[in-house]
Amino acid sequence: MxxxxxxxxxxxxxxxxxxxxxxxxxxxxxEGETISNVNIVNELDPVCEMPTSNNLNDTLNYQGKLYGFCSSHCKEEFKRNPWKYMSK
Ligand SMILES: [Zn+2]
Known part of the structure; x- marks a missing residue:
């Protein structure tokens, strides 16, 4: 018992x-909700090149600038190889 x-x-x-x-x-x-009221420097997701204006789900502060990403997956990908995407 x-x-x-x-x-x-x-x-x-x-x-x-x-x-x-x-x-x-x-x-x-x-999940599924986009972020608004943030001042990001990129119009396109640097990883998948989707417009960040209506696909913003995650942000990253990189070298003093705020970058927007469509998903945390793209953010992680950018963090792994920032130089690869910055040169575009
Ligand atoms: Zn993306």
Whole structure:
């Protein structure tokens, strides 16, 4: 009987832990929602060349300038090889 109670307490604990992680992610950037009111220097996503005006989902401060990206995937790609995209 006591074992069962422990199991339930553990399940609730795990549930709470999972929920708080989800909340943290939601506070970061909502999936599918674009960012507005930021002054980015690039009109096109340097990685995939999509217009950032209506596909802005992530930004990166690089060498004192704020660059916009359509997704965090493109941002990560840019961070890996910034020189490759800056020369364009
Ligand atoms: Zn992109």
């Amino acid at each position: 006591k074992k069962k109670v422990n199991f339930i307490a553990l399940s609730i604990f795990v549930m709470l832990l999972t929920n708080s992680c989800e909340l943290k992610n939601k506070n970061h950037f909502m």
